[in-house]
Amino acid sequence: MTLAFITLSFFDVLDILLVAFLLYQIYLLIRGTVAINIFVGLFLFYLMWLFVKALNMELLSSILGQFIGVGVIALIIVFQQEVRKFLLHVGSRYNFSHKFSFEKWLTVDEKSIKDKEIKAIIESCESMSKSKTGALIVITKRTDLLSFAETGQIIKARISSSLLESIFFKNSPLHDGALILDNNRILAARCILPVSDNPNIPGSLGLRHRSGIGISQITDAHVIIVSEETGNISYVMRGKIKVRISTEELRRFLNADYSSFIS
Structure with a gap:
C-alpha cells in the first residue's frame, strides 16, 4: 500500500496497530490513578526532546537525551505497581493449568x-x-x-x-x-x-x-x-x-x- 511518497507494507501496518493496541492497554491499566498524570508528563517530556532535536539544539538535546537513555529503567521504577499488575493480568489470563482441570469430571x-x-x-x-x-x-x-x-x-x-x-x-x-x-x-x-x-x-x-x-x-x-x-x-x-x-x-x-x- 502506497500513501504519497511513503510505502507501507503489511508488517508496517501491523506494527502500527500493535503499538496502538499496546498504548490503549497501558491507558486502561493506569486510568483513574495518579499514574496517568505521570505518564502524560513523561510523554510530553519525550515530545519536547523530539522537538529540540528537530531544531538541532544540540546542548539541550544532549541533556534531555541522557534522561531518555535511561527511560526504560525510570519507567519500571515509577510504574512498578502498574507493571506488576500488567504481568499478573497476562499471567492469569494465559494460565494453562486451569485449562486442563478435572472440573468436567x-x-x-x-x-x-x-x-x-x-x-x-x-x-x-x-x-x-x-x-x-x-x-x-x-x-x-x-x-x-x-x-x-x-x-x-x-x-x-x-x-x-x-x-x-x-x-x-x-x-x-x-x-x-x-x-x-x-x-x-x-x-x-x-x-x-x-x-x-x-x-x-x-x-x-x-x-x-x-x-x-x-x-x-x-x-x-x-x-x-x-x-x-x-x-x-x-x-x-x-x-x-x-x-x-x-x-x-x-x-x-x-x-x-x-x-x-x-x-
Whole structure:
C-alpha cells in the first residue's frame, strides 16, 4: 500500500496497530490513578526532546537525551505497581493449568458443594450486615493469591456461615484483615491486602473498601465487603465497586451473573 511518497507494507501496518493496541492497554491499566498524570508528563517530556532535536539544539538535546537513555529503567521504577499488575493480568489470563482441570469430571454431588457455599456466604453476609459486623472476603479466580494468604493465618477449612461469622466477630483474633477463599475452601484469614491509590474513590468508603478495590486492581479476584459503619454489602471486581447491593444481587454475582454490575 502506497500513501504519497511513503510505502507501507503489511508488517508496517501491523506494527502500527500493535503499538496502538499496546498504548490503549497501558491507558486502561493506569486510568483513574495518579499514574496517568505521570505518564502524560513523561510523554510530553519525550515530545519536547523530539522537538529540540528537530531544531538541532544540540546542548539541550544532549541533556534531555541522557534522561531518555535511561527511560526504560525510570519507567519500571515509577510504574512498578502498574507493571506488576500488567504481568499478573497476562499471567492469569494465559494460565494453562486451569485449562486442563478435572472440573468436567466432577460428580453431581461434588458440583453441588458450590451451591452450598454460595448459600453459606450469602447467609453470613446477610447476618453480618444486620449486626454491622465488618467483613472483607476475597474470592480467588485465576490469579494465585497464595502470597497474600501467607500474610495472614492459613486455615484451609470448609466454608460455612457459622465459621465465616465467627472469623469476623469483632472479638475474634482473626477478624482484622481479609479472608481469602480458594478452591471452594477458606484458605486464610487476617490477610493484608494492597490499598488502592485511586483518588476517585469516595471518601465515605474506608480502608476495608480501599483494600478490596486494591486487590481487584492487581488480580482478577472478586471481593465482597460488609461495612462496619452502615452494614451495607458491596461487591468489587476489576477495580470497580458496587455498593449497597441486595442479597439477591449478591447471589447473582456469586453465580457469575454480572449483568447488574456492568449496567
